[in-house]
Each structure stands twice: as structure tokens, then as C-alpha cells.
Amino acid sequence: DTHNQxxxxxxxxxxxxxxxxDSKNGSLQHNAAFALYGxxxxxxxxxxxxxxxxxxxxxxxxxxxxxxxxxxxKTLKRLEEKIHGRVSTMSH
Numbered sequence: 610d611t612h613n614q615x616x617x618x619x620x621x622x623x624x625x626x627x628x629x630x631d632s633k634n635g636s637l638q639h640n641a642a643f644a645l646y647g648x649x650x651x652x653x654x655x656x657x658x659x660x661x662x663x664x665x666x667x668x669x670x671x672x673x674x675x676x677x678x679x680x681x682x683k684t685l686k687r688l689e690e691k692i693h694g695r696v697s698t699m700s701h
Contacts, residue, residue, distance in 0.1 A: 621655055623648065627666045635673035642677045646684040652691045664688060684695075 626648075629641035645663070648654045658664055667685050672678045 623654070623661050624661055627661065627663055630672075630696045633673070635677065638672060639677040639680065641685065642672070642680040646680050646687070646693060649684045649691070650686045652694070655688060655691045657658055658688055659692075 623645070626641045626649070630645075631667050632638050632641070632698050649658065664685065667681050667688075670681060672681060
């Protein structure tokens with residue numbers, strides 16, 4: 610539900626998830642990465658990701674499980690597509 614996704618980001622839900630990426634618990638890390646992946650689907654959340662430094666945290670994270678690394682890579686790709694999509698829409 611996109612309304613819930615936007616609500617999570619706008620109520621400051623990104624920071625706790627980003628902090629969990631620093632966890633030494635692989636399962637917690639993966640759950641946080643998967644939740645962030647879902648939030649990245651909603652382009653209304655993209656400015657929030659940028660504002661809280663989420664992209665840098667995803668790029669710089671030390672991820673324990675390969676599946677988490679893959680998930681983070683997909684999230685970054687998704688954010689990048691949304692950012693470029695937004696930029697190209699604005700420039701027309």
C-alpha cells in the first residue's frame with residue numbers, strides 16, 4: 610500500500626531502518642534492507658532517502674549476508690532510476 614509506504618518515510622521511519630543496517634545481526638540487517646527496498650518503490654520517499662543520507666549509508670554499509678548485499682544493490686538501483694526518472698520528468 611503506497612499510502613503506508615509514504616507515511617513510514619514521512620514520520621521518520623527511514624532513520625531507524627538505516628540504523629539497523631549497522632547492526633551486527635545479519636537477520637536484522639536483512640529485514641531492514643528489505644523494508645528499505647519496499648520504501649524505495651514509492652518515489653515520494655526518494656527525497657527523504659536523500660535528505661537523511663540513506664543512499665550513502667546503503668553504499669557504505671558493511672553487510673553480512675550476500676542476500677542483504679543483493680537487496681541493497683537493488684534498492685540503490687531502484688533509487689537511482691527514480692531519481693533519474695524524476696529529473697527527466699522535470700526537465701521536459
